Structure formats: structure tokens, C-alpha cells
Amino acid sequence: MKKSILFIFLSFSIGMSAQTDSAMIASIYQEALVNGECYENLRVLCKDVGNRIAGSKNAERAMEWGVRVMKGYALDSVYTMPVEVPHWERGKKEVGCYASKKSNECFDIVALGGSVGTDNAINAYVIEVKSIQQLRDLPEEKVKGKIVFFNKAMDPMLINTGAAYGGAYDIRSDGPSEAAKKGAVGCLIRSLTLADDKFAHTGGTQYQDGVTKIPAAALSSVDARLLSQALVKDNELLFTLHLTCKLFPRVMQGNVIGEIRGSVHPEKVIVVGGHLDSWDVGEGAHDDGTGVTQSIEVLRILKTIGYKPKYTIRAVLFMNEEFGNDGGETYARVVKEMNEEHIAAIESDGGGLTPQGFNLQGNEKQLAQLQSWAPLFEPYQLFRFKPGWSGVDIGPLKNDTIGLYGLSVDSQRYFDFHHSNNDIFENVNKREHTLGAAAMAGLVYLIDQHETSK
Numbered sequence: 300m301k302k303s304i305l306f307i308f309l310s311f312s313i314g315m316s317a318q319t320d321s322a323m324i325a326s327i328y329q330e331a332l333v334n335g336e337c338y339e340n341l342r343v344l345c346k347d348v349g350n351r352i353a354g355s356k357n358a359e360r361a362m363e364w365g366v367r368v369m370k371g372y373a374l375d376s377v378y379t380m381p382v383e384v385p386h387w388e389r390g391k392k393e394v395g396c397y398a399s400k401k402s403n404e405c406f407d408i409v410a411l412g413g414s415v416g417t418d419n420a421i422n423a424y425v426i427e428v429k430s431i432q433q434l435r436d437l438p439e440e441k442v443k444g445k446i447v448f449f450n451k452a453m454d455p456m457l458i459n460t461g462a463a464y465g466g467a468y469d470i471r472s473d474g475p476s477e478a479a480k481k482g483a484v485g486c487l488i489r490s491l492t493l494a495d496d497k498f499a500h501t502g503g504t505q506y507q508d509g510v511t512k513i514p515a516a517a518l519s520s521v522d523a524r525l526l527s528q529a530l531v532k533d534n535e536l537l538f539t540l541h542l543t544c545k546l547f548p549r550v551m552q553g554n555v556i557g558e559i560r561g562s563v564h565p566e567k568v569i570v571v572g573g574h575l576d577s578w579d580v581g582e583g584a585h586d587d588g589t590g591v592t593q594s595i596e597v598l599r600i601l602k603t604i605g606y607k608p609k610y611t612i613r614a615v616l617f618m619n620e621e622f623g624n625d626g627g628e629t630y631a632r633v634v635k636e637m638n639e640e641h642i643a644a645i646e647s648d649g650g651g652l653t654p655q656g657f658n659l660q661g662n663e664k665q666l667a668q669l670q671s672w673a674p675l676f677e678p679y680q681l682f683r684f685k686p687g688w689s690g691v692d693i694g695p696l697k698n699d700t701i702g703l704y705g706l707s708v709d710s711q712r713y714f715d716f717h718h719s720n721n722d723i724f725e726n727v728n729k730r731e732h733t734l735g736a737a738a739m740a741g742l743v744y745l746i747d748q749h750e751t752s753k
């Protein structure tokens with residue numbers, strides 16, 4: 300008898316809580332979709348600040364923008380956390396031209412982030428390979444003194460385009476050093492994109508210690524095909540490469556942070572974030588202007604609807620994800636030194652595209668809890684709640700107890716924009732972007748109500 304009364308009571312309260320949760324999530328979506336401000340904030344970041352590579356004047360202006368926007372929402376506190384970042388400048392527009400007996404052409408190339416310059420232009424024959432392994436298998440005399448052209452495409456059969464990117468990424472990160480080990484004087488890569496177009500995509504390269512640093516640039520997918528075809532017709536093809544990019548001493552910039560203090564456990568934190576820096580091409584709209592504006596929007600929504608969180612909810616706009624993850628590393632180190640407990644972190648860094656759910660890097664209990672919330676998100680067409688990648692910036696927070704969540708979006712078009720002049724505000728859809736912010740606010744609310752870390 301007692302047992303059944305308890306059972307009825309428990310079912311009743313669970314039912315009540317689900318009802319309250321669904322009503323709260325409905326009001327979160329209403330505030331986002333009717334009064335949302337993240338798209339306008341993104342417009343200002345993209346158009347008034349523009350692209351903002353870490354170490355640049357524009358990155359400083361982006362920090363000022365972040366402080367100004369969050370102060371405008373009268374959060375409990377808004378501050379910056381010093382972060383030391385690299386300072387690399389692209390210099391003048393790159394030159395990349397070939398001349399052979401059959402044809403000649405100039406391409407719209409971009410230096411890879413961190414690349415050394417060429418001093419004067421270099422002129423060298425080109426050797427094409429499809430992979431790093433193919434390069435390793437070549438005798439040194441075939442490569443020495445040449446420009447290695449890594450013509451490796453992202454795998455079109457991978458429906459998760461992030462996985463396709465991961466599968467081709469090595470040509471950009473390791474290609475230049477691997478080519479230098481064989482005596483190459485320069486490196487060209489096919490852009491990491493699934494699009495068939497004329498946009499060249501940059502991104503960081505990582506020179507290996509003790510290996511000669513050679514200049515490296517990316518060609519668009521169409522230009523990579525043209526160069527490959529030209530090499531078939533005449534393999535004595537001379538390529539002129541002129542890069543004036545340069546690495547300068549590191550400088551201090553910072554993460555920008557805003558928070559709503561917890562009403563029950565102010566010392567425990569739920570982080571929501573994205574990265575404020577971008578590459579120095581396009582406007583850093585999808586990567587990651589959308590993530591930072593969505594993160595700010597989470598706080599704005601919760602505050603506007605009058606929600607009083609139990610835990611401290613903190614938006615972190617990380618500085619320098621793109622070229623060393625200094626913002627994420629510094630943040631994790633500082634909060635550890637301060638003994639701040641983080642119960643969850645949520646990142647949006649897959650573009651402001653249609654949200655599909657959340658990935659989780661966490662334990663079984665957190666996964667079961669996330670999946671138990673699926674019915675609450677179903678009306679908003681979020682269906683994916685699976686183990687998976689969360690985000691680079693929040694990665695260093697990983698420990699045994701924290702749940703790391705990544706907003707999962709429709710990834711098919713993301714690499715059309717990523718790190719290129721095509722990553723502009725006009726290519727972000729207001730509704731898709733806003734739906735992502737609402738989903739993140741919904742998850743923050745649920746974690747705040749039903750703590751997941753223990």
C-alpha cells in the first residue's frame with residue numbers, strides 16, 4: 300500500500316517535472332524565435348568587425364564587441380581572461396601561377412595559416428601526390444627541389460562531413476613538413492572542401508620541429524583539378540609561388556566571458572561557448588561567429604524569460620581556437636587553479652546550420668540522461684543524441700565527471716564555407732542559426748535542473 304502511494308507520488312512528480320520542462324523549453328523557443336537577437340549580433344560581428352585572426356587588431360575589436368554585447372544584457376558579470384596567442388600575418392595577396400609548354404594560368408591561392416613566406420617568388424617544378432603515404436614511397440630525387448602538390452579530396456562517401464575533413468586534414472597539418480623531409484621547396488594542397496568551386500580554403504599547418512619550414516598554400520577544388528590536368532599534359536610544369544606571410548612574436552589577447560550567477564550553487568559552472576577568433580579570410584560567420592552569438596543568446600534568453608539558474612551559467616568566447624587552442628587551454632588551466640567545478644560544457648562550432656541534436660563526450664549516465672530528454676526536443680525536430688565530438692575549445696575541460704556536449708548540425712554544406720572567403724554573414728540563415736541557440740538554451744536549462752555530472 301505504502302509502496303503504491305509512493306509510486307503514484309513519484310510518477311506524479313516525474314510527470315509534473317516533464318510538464319514543467321516542456322513548458323520551459325517552449326518559452327525558450329518562443330523567446331528565441333520571436334525576439335531573437337543572435338542573428339543581428341552576428342551581422343555586427345561579421346560586418347563591423349569582420350574576420351579576426353588571433354593576434355590581430357580585429358581580434359581585439361572582436362573582444363570589445365563581445366564585452367559590449369554582453370554588458371548590454373546586464374549579466375551578473377562580464378570580464379576578459381588574458382590569453383597569449385600567436386601573431387601571424389598573411390601579407391600581400393598570394394601569387395600562384397604555372398607555365399608549361401601547353402598552357403599557363405594563375406590561381407587564387409591562400410597561404411596556409413602559419414606558413415613561412417617565400418622571400419622572393421620561388422619557381423619550381425611540381426610533383427603531384429594523392430596522399431602523404433604516396434609521397435613517402437617516392438625516392439628523394441623525384442621530390443628534391445620541387446613543389447609537392449597534395450591532391451587529396453575529402454571522401455564524398457562520408458555523410459558526416461566532419462569525418463571526411465578529419466580523413467583529409469593531414470595534408471594541411473603535416474603535408475608541408477613531410478614534403479620538406481624529401482627536399483621539397485614548397486607545398487600546395489587541394490582545399491579541404493566538398494564543394495566544386497573556386498574558393499581556396501586556408502587553415503593552420505603544423506611544422507615539425509627540426510624540419511625545414513617550406514611555404515605552403517591551398518588551391519580551390521576546381522584549380523586543383525586544372526593543375527592536375529595540366530600536369531597530365533606536361534609534367535615539366537613550372538610553378539611560381541610568392542607568399543609574403545610572416546610569424547611575429549606572440550601577444551596577449553583574451554577570452555571574453557559573461558555569466559549569470561547560480562542561485563543555489565554559484566561555485567559550480569555550466570559553460571556554453573564557441574570561438575571568437577576566425578581565419579583572416581571571409582568574415583568568420585559560420586566559423587565561429589554563429590557559435591559565439593548563439594552562446595551569448597543562451598544567456599540572453601534565460602535572463603529575459605526570468606529563469607533563475609541553480610548553477611552559474613557562463614558564456615565563454617574563446618580566443619584562438621584556430622591556431623593552437625590557446626583560449627581553451629588557458630580557460631581549463633585557470634578554472635582548475637581556481638578550483639571551480641564545471642558540471643557541463645556545451646560548444647557550437649559546426650556552423651550555424653540546422654540543428655539536429657547533441658553529441659556527448661561523457662559517461663553512460665550522462666548519455667542515458669541526455670537520451671531521456673529526447674522527447675522534450677522532438678517537437679523542435681532534434682533527434683540525434685549520441686556519443687560524439689563536442690568541441691576543440693571545451694576539450695581541455697575533460698575529466699571524469701564533466702559532460703561535454705557539442706551542438707550537432709546538418710554538416711553537408713559546412714565545408715563549403717569553412718576557412719574561405721565564402722564564410723560570410725549572407726551564407727548564414729537566420730532561422731537555422733536561431734534554432735541552434737534555442738536548442739543550446741534548452742539543454743542548459745535541463746542540465747541546470749537535473750545535474751548530470753555525478
Ligand SMILES: [Zn+2]
Nearest residue numbers: 574586587648
Ligand atoms: Zn571553428
